[in-house]
Amino acid sequence: MSLKHGLLGMLSLEPMTGYDINKEFRETMQYIWQTKYSQIYNELDRMEQKGWLTSERIIQEEKPNKRIYAITENGKTELLDWLSKPEDDVKIALTQKNAFLLRVFLAWNTNKEAALKLLHSFREVCLARIAEQDDVRQAIARDESDYDRKVTLCWHLVTLHGDLILQSRLDWVEKAIEIINEEFE
Amino acid sequence: MSLKHGLLGMLSLEPMTGYDINKEFRETMQYIWQTKYSQIYNELDRMEQKGWLTSERIIQEEKPNKRIYAITENGKTELLDWLSKPEDDVKIALTQKNAFLLRVFLAWNTNKEAALKLLHSFREVCLARIAEQDDVRQAIARDESDYDRKVTLCWHLVTLHGDLILQSRLDWVEKAIEIINEEFE
DNA sequence: TTAATCATGTAACACGTTACATGATTGC
DNA sequence: GCAATCATGTAACGTGTTACATGATTAA
Numbered sequence: 001m002s003l004k005h006g007l008l009g010m011l012s013l014e015p016m017t018g019y020d021i022n023k024e025f026r027e028t029m030q031y032i033w034q035t036k037y038s039q040i041y042n043e044l045d046r047m048e049q050k051g052w053l054t055s056e057r058i059i060q061e062e063k064p065n066k067r068i069y070a071i072t073e074n075g076k077t078e079l080l081d082w083l084s085k086p087e088d089d090v091k092i093a094l095t096q097k098n099a100f101l102l103r104v105f106l107a108w109n110t111n112k113e114a115a116l117k118l119l120h121s122f123r124e125v126c127l128a129r130i131a132e133q134d135d136v137r138q139a140i141a142r143d144e145s146d147y148d149r150k151v152t153l154c155w156h157l158v159t160l161h162g163d164l165i166l167q168s169r170l171d172w173v174e175k176a177i178e179i180i181n182e183e184f185e
Numbered sequence: 186m187s188l189k190h191g192l193l194g195m196l197s198l199e200p201m202t203g204y205d206i207n208k209e210f211r212e213t214m215q216y217i218w219q220t221k222y223s224q225i226y227n228e229l230d231r232m233e234q235k236g237w238l239t240s241e242r243i244i245q246e247e248k249p250n251k252r253i254y255a256i257t258e259n260g261k262t263e264l265l266d267w268l269s270k271p272e273d274d275v276k277i278a279l280t281q282k283n284a285f286l287l288r289v290f291l292a293w294n295t296n297k298e299a300a301l302k303l304l305h306s307f308r309e310v311c312l313a314r315i316a317e318q319d320d321v322r323q324a325i326a327r328d329e330s331d332y333d334r335k336v337t338l339c340w341h342l343v344t345l346h347g348d349l350i351l352q353s354r355l356d357w358v359e360k361a362i363e364i365i366n367e368e369f370e
Numbered sequence: 371t372t373a374a375t376c377a378t379g380t381a382a383c384a385c386g387t388t389a390c391a392t393g394a395t396t397g398c
Numbered sequence: 399g400c401a402a403t404c405a406t407g408t409a410a411c412g413t414g415t416t417a418c419a420t421g422a423t424t425a426a
Contacts (some may be wrong), residue, residue, distance in 0.1 A: 029287075110268050120264060223389095
């Protein structure tokens with residue numbers, strides 16, 4: 001629902017191309033918000049029509065031409081307006097659709113071997129993601145000289161959330177493997 | 186993506202109406218998969234056309250008429266097939282879109298007061314959800330006499346996941362409140 | 371020589387939400 | 399008297415994904 005506001009947020013840092021925004025998203029918050037170019041470009045277009053953004057086309061020689069978007073006063077107003085009404089999103093954060101857990105939920109249809117395989121592969125993925133957390137932290141640290149301290153402080157909070165959640169997913173899956181080993185079938 | 190398979194999973198327990206499925210979903214896994222009647226009825230229709238389900242219309246007097254769906258052999262095959270290929274979902278489980286965290290990420294646009302308000306309201310919601318976990322456990326326990334032990338064991342695993350995740354979200358938010366108090370602005 | 375980076379866009383499709391429509395029975 | 403439960407469905411809309419199209423430069 002709020003790709004719009006994610007885009008406004010990035011552009012409130014500085015004017016950028018759609019490509020730049022996607023890159024910044026990918027480096028700093030790929031695990032909480034995923035975007036595709038096709039969606040970003042469409043959305044930027046619609047936002048410009050609403051008067052939240054302006055764009056300037058830059059002709060380049062050695063590289064493809066590009067379009068730099070900048071946030072307008074209307075856009076800033078919209079962003080602050082949205083930030084002032086977080087109620088729904090605060091509630092929704094705890095009810096996230098999770099296809100993996102649906103599989104655990106339905107695992108009684110399979111056998112012990114399949115259930116354990118599911119859990120072990122989740123464990124592997126957790127470990128791989130935990131190892132990536134430092135990359136995210138480094139990507140944020142690289143921005144520390146460009147942006148206000150408040151900016152990267154907020155970003156680090158999100159990363160800290162990732163750390164704790166990943167650890168508890170790992171704790172869970174190890175416990176779950178034990179339980180399935182002892183009690184399934 | 187997998188409402189289809191959630192529906193097949195429920196119907197592999199016993200034939201039910203769309204209304205029954207929604208109720209069971211709501212009681213036992215509302216926090217990992219949300220459904221609307223409108224979507225369920227449409228999906229059941231399409232699944233019947235694919236030959237995964239059959240339905241029987243029951244005329245009732247004191248209550249509205251209803252339609253009971255039952256899984257077919259084709260449907261069971263489809264479910265087992267899907268359960269045998271969990272790869273993508275295992276990976277996707279760790280990259281969930283989270284509008285609340287997007288707000289934290291963008292909170293530098295606001296002030297200390299607004300940031301703290303956001304975090305405190307999240308804390309409240311966490312506490313409220315933690316208090317509801319026992320209701321979920323009881324709803325599952327009520328099914329223990331009807332269904333095979335394997336079924337409710339899997340369901341309890343999902344609830345255990347909820348317990349651990351909720352606790353770590355709470356730990357995070359309390360830490361985040363401290364950090365914002367000390368370091369924001 | 372192969373992949374990654376830079377850079378934007380369209381079209382079709384899949385999935386999910388909201389609003390609308392109906393209406394009797396039962397418990398507080 | 400009001401809300402919840404039982405029970406199914408359609409239409410419009412909003413959001414997100416996949417596939418297609420193009421193509422030069424640079425680093426391994």
